[in-house]
Amino acid sequence: MVSVTFLLKRVLCALSALLGISLVTFAMVDLAPADHALLALEGTESAETAQARAATLRSLRVRFGQVDPVSGIEYSFGERYVRWLGHAAQLDFAAASDDPAEFAARIRSALPVTLLLAFLSLVLAVSIALPLGTWLGLRHGMVASTVDTLLVALWAVPQFLLGTLLVLLVGGGFGPMLLPTTGLRSLGAETWSPVAQALDLLAHLVLPVLTLAVGPAVWLTRQLRESVARAAGADFVRALRGLGMEEDVIKRRIVRNGLAPLATAAGTLMPMLVSGSVIVERIFSVPGLGDLSCRAVFAREVPMVMAMTMLVSVATLLGLVVSDVLHRALDPRISSGNTA
Secondary structure, eight states: OOOHHHHHHHHHHHHHHHHHHHHHHHHHHHTSSSOHHHHHHTTSOTTSOHHHHHHHHHHHHHHTTOBOTTTOOBOOHHHHHHHHHHHHHTTOOSOTTSOHHHHHHHHHHHHHHHHHHHHHHHHHHHHHHHHHHHHHHHOOSHHHHHHHHHHHHHHTSOHHHHHHHHHHHHBSSSSSBOSOOSSSSOTTGGGSOHHHHHHHHHHHHHHHHHHHHHHHHHHHHHHHHHHHHHHHTSHHHHHHHHTTOOHHHHHHHHHHHHTHHHHHHHHHHHHHHHHHHHHHHHHTTOOSHHHHHHHHHHTTOHHHHHHHHHHHHHHHHHHHHHHHHHHHHHOTTOOGGGOO
């Protein structure tokens, strides 16, 4: 049973970690040896007058929260961070000169795409890992060792390379184009029937979901294999065999004990899925949060970079808190006295 005290401790730890992440990220962006306003000014016309450029530069510094919009006095680092933190606590990450509604709309349009991609990838990863990890944990021999070796080799393949190979294999690189490789909708799909649009969306999601799911699937499979193998060698299994219990019943007991870590491991998959979405969304031009983050970095859009960092950090910390709570709820051996 999870106590309220334990839950509050985990939430407070997560909030403390989030505050530290925000401070470090803000310091890295704000104290970088470069003037973001000057960098943003590089794209202006060279024929612009010095007075106009100075006005534009001042406007950019106001936008980036570097100077007071009324007096023009530059804020200190502490003042800049406290001002940013106050706005962030109200979920207002837009710059002073940005339209908050337009800024929030960009995030709202990208968030469902990333959530759908992560959800489908998680479902696929669990669907693969559950039977395969259980099978490997219950068996020994050349076949199981060969499958495990192949999993290790697959784990070593970088995600960007896996996505590129899939594009070449089924996207027309080495033959006919079997599946679409960019975006989420075919040209003119908005005029199709709802069923045709749904099938078109599904076809566009196959490669991104597969690329994103491979890493978590391999990791979960290996975790389940180790857990089931440990359960198979536990004392209670020998005791059940000594009592003459049928082997099928014993195997069901082993699997049930070995599957317990699956729920606790699910929370730790969030950092893997979040980090992978950045690469996958760029490879397949999926308009999600990962793609939005990359475009914000390339455009030197500091407010969006900070917003994406905080959003990803919240999702990651939430996954870890859920993992801790499930671990405590499912494992009766953990007591309140030995858990921080």
